[in-house]
Amino acid sequence: MRIDLIRHGACEDDVFLRGRTDSPLSLEGENQMRQALIGLPEPCQIITSPASRCRFFAEQHFKHVSVRQALAERDFGSWDGLSLDEIRAHYPKQLEAYFADPFADDIIPYGENLPLFEARVVQEWDRLCRSECDHLLIFSHSGVQRMVLKRILKMQNEALFNLKIGYAARLTFEVTRVDEACFTHLVEMRQNEHAGVA
Template sequence: MTVRVIFVAPAIGAELRGARFGDDAPPDAAGLAAARAAAGSLPATPRGFTAPSSRCRLTAAALGVDAEPAAALADLDVGSWRGHSLDEIAAAQPMAVSAWLADPTAAPHGGESVTALCARVGGWLEALADHPGRVLAVAEPAVVRAAVVHALGLPAAAFWRLDVRPLSATELSGRAGRWNLRCGADLTPS
């Protein structure tokens, strides 16, 4: 039996606009308005999940999705870099940033490595395969990238080569450890 997981990236807010590492800031008014406008563009799903961040929870609500929080969908933990921009960190810790971007097992910030994120999200994805049907998950862009890396069996270094736009949908369908990808599409207003 096939499970179809539609990942939706959250609406944009000041954090994403400023390219800052997650600090749990909510989407801005324009982002929420875009989510409300796109509410009817998603197929009905019997099961909905959301990352625990306020950005994902508020996006799910604006989309009209009844979603339960799933800890496994939490954003990449960037430890001491949280709340800062990549430019700020690169200026203060250039060697640490270089190591982090070059080695998916590195976590110089004291948080989680990209490899660990891919394993966490992959475990959640594989657990869904036992329950066929359609699932919708509002999750941070890093989580969507990690799901694609896991599902397609890509090397963890490919994580940095995937872009996930706000309010885009990425669909994975699979069974018995085999997944297919429908690349991210922008949600269109209903």
């Protein structure tokens, strides 16, 4: 089975961490996502995060789309929806600590617990890997992509932010099912050449 996991494109706002903030795609973002689809074989199932920056594009381009709450981005609590300048102005010490260790659980006020975020993403990923479909196309977020890569590549949290995951980045996986087990390979990680990393 093939799974393509595509991050949403650029959005209209200037938000630093848009976990549950429902930012709309910009026209550039829509173009980035269309570019990410070039060369893909026809999927048999299309799955999306509930966020409009993923869902709107999926529903505009495909007839049958399944929305999965488990593929939503991490909730960034009090920082969700703020610009970097706003966070720097109101939470300077916490922001410094965040850049030193983005996966620490006690930095962002009211943020979603990281192990719980990881658990919901991994549980959904494992469910998807057991699908009878031969090609899944998923629209989601960079945080979700990082949790999937952590699972597949057995990475440590500290290494996850050394990965560049730009807007409309596409990860391609090959999944082989043997009885109840799934063996997964990362086949390709493709960046959109016109996309930033925010």
